[in-house]
Amino acid sequence: MPTVDIDPDELRTLTGATDVADAELKDDLFALGLEYEGETEDGDFELEFAPDRLDRLSVEGIARSLRYQYGEDRGVYVPTTTEADWTILVDESVPAERPYVTGAVIRGVDLDEDSLDSVIQLQEKLHATMGRNRVKGAIGIHDLAMLRGAPATEGNPTIRYTGVEPDGERFVPLDSDQELTPGEVLEEHPTGREYAPVVDDYAAMPAIYDDIGLFSFPPVINGRRTEVSTDSRELFVEMTGTDQWTIDKMLAIVCYAFDARGATIEDVTVEYADPSVAAEAIEASGGRTEAGDGEVDDGENEDDAPSLVRPELSTKTKTVAHDRIETILGIDLDPEAVQDLAERSGLEAAIEGASNDGTTATDGLAYEVTIPPYRVDVLHPLDVIDDLGRAWGFNDLDARYPEIGTVGGRHERSRLEEAVRETLVGLGFEDMLNFHLIGEADTYDRMSVEPGTDVLGGGEPARIKNPYSEAFGIVRTWALPSLLTVLENNTHRAYPQDLAEVGFVAEVDEHENTGVAESRHVAGVLARHDAAYEDAKARLQALCRAFDVDLETPSTEHPSFVGGRTATVVVDGDEVGVLGELHPAVLVEHDLEVPVAAFEFDLTALRDE
Numbered sequence: 001m002p003t004v005d006i007d008p009d010e011l012r013t014l015t016g017a018t019d020v021a022d023a024e025l026k027d028d029l030f031a032l033g034l035e036y037e038g039e040t041e042d043g044d045f046e047l048e049f050a051p052d053r054l055d056r057l058s059v060e061g062i063a064r065s066l067r068y069q070y071g072e073d074r075g076v077y078v079p080t081t082t083e084a085d086w087t088i089l090v091d092e093s094v095p096a097e098r099p100y101v102t103g104a105v106i107r108g109v110d111l112d113e114d115s116l117d118s119v120i121q122l123q124e125k126l127h128a129t130m131g132r133n134r135v136k137g138a139i140g141i142h143d144l145a146m147l148r149g150a151p152a153t154e155g156n157p158t159i160r161y162t163g164v165e166p167d168g169e170r171f172v173p174l175d176s177d178q179e180l181t182p183g184e185v186l187e188e189h190p191t192g193r194e195y196a197p198v199v200d201d202y203a204a205m206p207a208i209y210d211d212i213g214l215f216s217f218p219p220v221i222n223g224r225r226t227e228v229s230t231d232s233r234e235l236f237v238e239m240t241g242t243d244q245w246t247i248d249k250m251l252a253i254v255c256y257a258f259d260a261r262g263a264t265i266e267d268v269t270v271e272y273a274d275p276s277v278a279a280e281a282i283e284a285s286g287g288r289t290e291a292g293d294g295e296v297d298d299g300e301n302e303d304d305a306p307s308l309v310r311p312e313l314s315t316k317t318k319t320v321a322h323d324r325i326e327t328i329l330g331i332d333l334d335p336e337a338v339q340d341l342a343e344r345s346g347l348e349a350a351i352e353g354a355s356n357d358g359t360t361a362t363d364g365l366a367y368e369v370t371i372p373p374y375r376v377d378v379l380h381p382l383d384v385i386d387d388l389g390r391a392w393g394f395n396d397l398d399a400r401y402p403e404i405g406t407v408g409g410r411h412e413r414s415r416l417e418e419a420v421r422e423t424l425v426g427l428g429f430e431d432m433l434n435f436h437l438i439g440e441a442d443t444y445d446r447m448s449v450e451p452g453t454d455v456l457g458g459g460e461p462a463r464i465k466n467p468y469s470e471a472f473g474i475v476r477t478w479a480l481p482s483l484l485t486v487l488e489n490n491t492h493r494a495y496p497q498d499l500a501e502v503g504f505v506a507e508v509d510e511h512e513n514t515g516v517a518e519s520r521h522v523a524g525v526l527a528r529h530d531a532a533y534e535d536a537k538a539r540l541q542a543l544c545r546a547f548d549v550d551l552e553t554p555s556t557e558h559p560s561f562v563g564g565r566t567a568t569v570v571v572d573g574d575e576v577g578v579l580g581e582l583h584p585a586v587l588v589e590h591d592l593e594v595p596v597a598a599f600e601f602d603l604t605a606l607r608d609e
Contacts, residue, residue, distance in 0.1 A: 002051050002129060003037060005044040005121065006059045010114055014063035014260065016072055031390065032056075032065050052377035054130055055253050058122040060260040061374075064346070069391075074343040076372045078313050079259040082107075084267035086149060087156045087307075088238065092273045093163040095202040098219070099277050100244040101161045102251050104311045105144060105266035106235040106258045115261060116230055122257055126250050130376070131219075135198050137241035137250050138219030140208070142226035144234035150211040156269065157211075161240065163204030164214070171214040172224040182207065182217050195220045206240055244281040248312040252373040255311050270308040278306060287312035313373045319352060320381040322365035328385045330397060338367060338388065345387035346372060413520065416607055417502045420522055423546045427539050429500035429524055434482035436504050437464065437472035442481045446589045448559040455558050456578045456600060457481070459507030462516045475506045475516075479523035480560070480600050484582075487527050488590040495594055496528035502603060521577075523600040527592065533565045533581050536597035540579060544571060547606040553579055560586050561598075569601040577601025 008025060012018045020028070026036045029047060034056065037046040047062070055061040067073040081104075088103050111119070123139045131137035149157020166183030173185055173192070182205040185192035198219055199205060208216035215223040218240040228235060237254060241247040255265050269290065272278035282289060289306035326333060333341075335351055342349035349367040371378045378384060389397075410418075421431050440461065444451050449458050457478035467473040476482060483499050490497065501523050509517035522543075526535050537553060544551040553567035558578050566580030579599040587596060 002057075002125065003046050003048050004057055004062075004125060005040055006047055006062060007042075007044050007114060010059050010118075011045075011063055011066070014059060015066045015070065017066070017070060028066060028069060029062070031393065031395070032062075032069065033390070034062065051129060054126065054376055055256065055374040057125040057129070057253070058257050059118050060122075060257040061253070064256070064260060068344055068346045071344065073346070076315060076346065076348045076370050078315065078372065079255060079265050081265045081267050081311065081313065084269045084309060085156055086236070086266075087158040087269040087271060089158050089160045090270065090272045090274075090277070091160060091162040093204060094161055095163050095199075095204050095206055097202050098206050098240055098242055099274075100242065100247060100281055101238065101240050101270060102244070102247045102308075102310045102312070103236065103238040103268040103270065104251060104255055105268060106237060106255070107144075107233075107264045107266055109233055109235055109258065109263045110261065111228075111230045111232060113230060116228070119228075119257070122254065126253065130246060130250055131241070133198075134195055134219035136243055137239055137247040139250060139254065140216045140218055140222050140238045140240075141228055141254075142215065142222065142236045142238070143228050143232040144236045145232070146226045147215065147236055148211040159236075159238075160209045161238075162207055162209065164207045166205055168205070168207070169214045171217070173217065173221045174224050174227060176224065182220075185217060185220060189221065191221045208238060208240075244285040248285045248287065248310065249373070249376045251311045252313055253376075255313070256374045265311065267309050267311070270310055272308075278308070281308060282306070285312055287314055315373060316371045316378075318369045318371060318378060318381055318384055320349075320367050320369055320384050322362045322367065324381065325385050325388060326362075328382070329389050329392065330400065331392070335362065335365060335367075341388040341391040342367070342369060342384075344391040346375075347384065347387060412607075413603075416603065417520065420502050420543070420547075420603065420606060421500075423543055424500040424502075424522075424524065427542055429498045429539075432483060432486060432499050432501040432503075434479070434486070434501060434503060435472065436475055436506075437467075438474060438476040438481060438485075439471045440474050442471075442485060443474065443477055446586070447481055447484075448583060448585055450559070457560070459509075459517075462506050462508055476504075477507045478505055478600055479503050479521045480525070480598055483523055483525045483598070484586070484590050484592075484596075487525060487592055487596065491591060491593070496526065496531075498524070498526050498528075500524040520603040521600055522603050522606070523598070525582075525596055525598045527594050527596045529594050531581070531595040531597045533567075533579070533597055536579055536581075536599050537567070540569070540599050544606070549606060559583070569599060569605075571601065571605035574605065576605040 008022060012020060033050050035048045037048050040046060049056050056065060086105055088101055090101055126139060127134050149159060164182060167181050170179040170181050172179050173189055176189060186196040206218045207214050215226050239247040239251055259265060288309040290309055325338060339349045348370040352366040352368045369384050425431055452460055459477045461474035461477050463474050479501050483501060486499055487497060502520060505521050506516050506518045541551055549571050552570040556566055556568040557563060558566050560583055561580035562583050568575050569577035569579050577600050582596045582598055
């Protein structure tokens, strides 16, 4: 779980509860879901927090939550922003891998060492969490006094987000006295070397310019010219990323932190040169837009892309039923109490509907709950109910026994899986537990299988929308590719290697309610110098005999197996899998120099009906 270091005295000052003792403060923090983990050498609290509450990554965010808990603040608060004076122009040359930008101007900042450390900690914690180590979003905070905006036709000073060659313009990065090109930063600067993998595959390097020159190389490092210090009174915040919604929410959290210290938030206009990118940004994140004449525009005219006005601080709503609140929390509440709990959680609950048939006052009652922009964690009505429960006090809920008594036990499928595993181990196999996610090439190309064909493993895979890497892009359609990967990674080990797995597989099936057919497969491989079809069949026969089912093995064809040495696995009259010797092309693809015999079939074939 992530941790954050907080000065307890500064926390007391920001909450206004200066007389709260450490022990009481720790209890109050625990009630918010923040666990005390110890203290730093400087006496700061080390607090562990739920990773969904990213608004609590700073002392300002935690103080805000405590003020709501203490009743000092109530309801939804949205900072007032002043009219935009600066514009970010986004060139078409910006790397396609990182097309989005957002920003804000912060005025009236009063920074001391503690508040500056808090800003830096918030920046780095957001990088590590929501920004996915700067891959999805990166923050740059600059001293506005050191920027000189280029003149624009409307009179607003502008900066430019563009793409440059690695050996392009030089600038002095933070923690350096030497002018370096972006490429040299990646090779020579410690921070550059750390984040070089983020931009290694970019066709051009992201860069941000003012009228003087390059001052930011996102997502790697800022320029030294605009470095923020305790003397800075006005700041320019820019964020770039792969997703407009992500960087807009990161910006909202940063803006709320500065607002908590009395700063003024000023809008920034973002103008995309590419209308399609502007349309995608609006669709992903919404928010205010302007046409060229300053009027609000819906962004439907792709030939005249609207300008985005940032920061994006609009609220959203969730509808929550009253009876669901009472059912989940196990307490009876009147509507006024629900509204009070919502306000003490930093939310607002407007009554949406109620029964008028004379039954009870709360029948059919629901609330339209307003969510502030810094709450990125509220995705479902249950998230709202969790907030209401914390405002009530989970420790104040009365313990009670469930109305229905049940006795827990292992699921029938789980017992069957365990029995099959034990039997396979008894037959000389090593039990494997592989990832359910796998690469598409591992499933099809390297197994000589065409996607969408009617063979075991050839089904249409369930694809991950935003995979961590191509190596984990789909849910596996069969288990043998996973076992072959294990063999491939262990060619330096002694043979024989007999491996088996009972594991999850899935493929797209429009006839299923979920659109995906899920199942468990039993798979085994025998890798040795004399591995043959007969060896795999003998093990399979012993397994079927242990579960009292009949096995037949009629000849068949499968692209992963040798022709004439392949059979269909038929259990009790049902075709459930395949058995045979793996094709030499598959072995070469996995750098295997010994024959491999294998089988795979559906686990349910062994179930006793």
